[in-house]
Amino acid sequence: MSQPTLTASLLKDVAASNSPLKAKGALTIVAAPNENTLPLDLLLVLDVSGSMKGQGESVLQDSTIHILNNLMRPEDRIAIITFNSGALVHTAWTDVNGTVAPFQASGGTNFGSAINEVLSFLGSQDQQGNRAGVALFLSDGHGSKASDDNVRSIPDFGFTMHTIGVTNGAKPEHLEHMAELAKGYYYDAPTFDDVKKAFQSIFNYGKTIVYAAPDLEVNVSDGVILENLTQTPQGLALANSLGPGAHSVSLSHMVKDTRMEISFDVSVDAVKDGVNSLATFSLQGATAVLNVRGTNDETELYNAPLNTDVTMIAHSADAATAIKRGDEVGATRAITKMEKLAKTNPNAGTRTTILTEATKATSVGEKMETLGRMQSDTSGKTKLRND
């Protein structure tokens, strides 16, 4: 297997010696271009509560048939969990030739039961690192909240979970929160056509996965703290704070021909003279070291160039995070800074345009979906996934 390319950088690669430092940093990960894509395991988690009776049932039925008939490849597998007040495995893993029984809608909506059943089902299977696991959580209404810790542990099984809000009554914030915890994206799908588009999108995305929910190993040096680790451009929160020592951070699936970017804040107790190794990042056999060079030369310090890539990643993390929490002022501030940056970093221009589009979206769901569809190509140029 070829190794990915990891690059760790600070906003400036020099800092004042014998002083504390707060700075922005970024890690970028690009898979080797010849990396093979993985077969897909799609786990549908479907809301069959009473409110889905009638038209909702046929939407689920038609969508599932659409997946089996049109989207799955021979090497892909599908399983289905249905939930209302409780949850059960409706269909165990099957390939494109499998059959799926009709859905019967009734009862309440309990997200917690659904997530528990997902964990139980995934835990009973042999984990297969050479397959890409994608769970798709589809609901039409307001469910009782699932435990954050439970949702967060889904990637431990090599799965990420996307959520789809299927009616205008869906609570995007809640579903988006679950998607974020499970390293997935939220899709806004008020109509059946939108549901089909979302499934199509999941498959387009799933067919390009090269690393299934990989773990990033982070070794933080003494006197250093990494905070607010955020995957950009989507604004996916990865970890709040990593102190000195070894850590493992679950990432979302790594997709072919894209660049995964992780923004973080670095605090250093005291920068020493010469090269300081602040942290080491390892993924799939590749390693990158985050260094800063301590100097007393003020001229060098004040005039060292800013890393415009790190600046763009930091601003886009700020913007996406602000958009997600509905902080328009914060989002505008970060986007304005990116606009200025676009003079020296053309990649920032495209990203500014898309983030601005996300802020202007009329519904929260649309905002979340726009962020989720953002991706960076291997050179750092931003585009919306063409689903």
Add this chain to the structure above:
Amino acid sequence: MKCQFCDKILDKGDLGASTCQGCGDVFDQTQIVELRDHLNIEAYTPPEITVPVNKDDPLVAPESEQCVDCFADLMGADLESWRSGNACPYCGASNPDSGASSSITDSESSDLSNFSDLPVHPFIVNSGPLMGKEIMLSIGVELGRRSLRDTLQDTGYQKLLSTISGEHMRLHAIEDGLIGVEDLGSKNGTYLNGDRVVGPLPRPMQYGDALSLHDLCLTPSPPTSPFALFHHQQSGVSWKLPLTGIKQSVHLGRWTEAERRTPWYRMAQLHHAENQNQLDDLDAISRRHFFVDLALDGDGVGIQFWHELGKEPCDVQIGTITAETGVHQTSTVLDEGVRRVIPFGTKVTVNMRKNTFVILTTE
């Protein structure tokens, strides 16, 4: 001066990190300049680069021809005897051109006949009567007075060519499509952007770099199209920018953000080296003056002008766009920050203080 978000009083520590050490806010360029001014810290001024000017008369290589057999350089009386049809005084070989009206150009040109199958790279001429024209130079062989004479077939180059050695330089194809230059021990030297090329390792060049063989100035041009041709009218310097769908910024000031003089500016300085008035005109352009963004857009080229953020004010005078159709548009349509898509072939004229640039896009 306080951080606008956490009210921390900003000091040198914040400036050094370009980040508020209280809340972690990253400063943009404007804030850095303001903080630098507030703390009375002088902006770093890179040392002025002294553009090498050849004050001495160039060494003119004596007229010579090589014996076709022993390759001895025949000069003076030996050359006269050789041209009159006598044998080489060193090896006794006869002159194959004896009886013919031998001229240096003819005999030297014949040596080039086997160059035709060699790989070549396009260059734009930035000196003499063919200024702005594109020529092709062979890669991997000795290039000098004779091969350049064959390429620059204009009598206006006789003086320039006399300062170039017979085997002056060699071009190398190096990785990623770049071209490199090696000096072959020439008398008057090979210069790249004003720096003398020395040693056996080829110095990589790219489009826009100034390659000087004493007074003969060339710049590599990419073999791709479409492109934008930039022409500085006062010096005659031209260079090409290959156009892609990705926006590229061209600097029309006296230095680039990377604090290096732009290649066109170096070339223009070389051309004006002996005329202080022209140098003064050239220096009327601000250092951080003006940028043009260009990118392919549909059937045309997206173009936009802007100046760099900074405390030094810009004094930009945009001239006119004169389309090939004869439509004359005033400068107001190309105010800074306004992006327009112009069709290929549209001539854009930028008047900047005492200098004029013409930008011509070609499909």
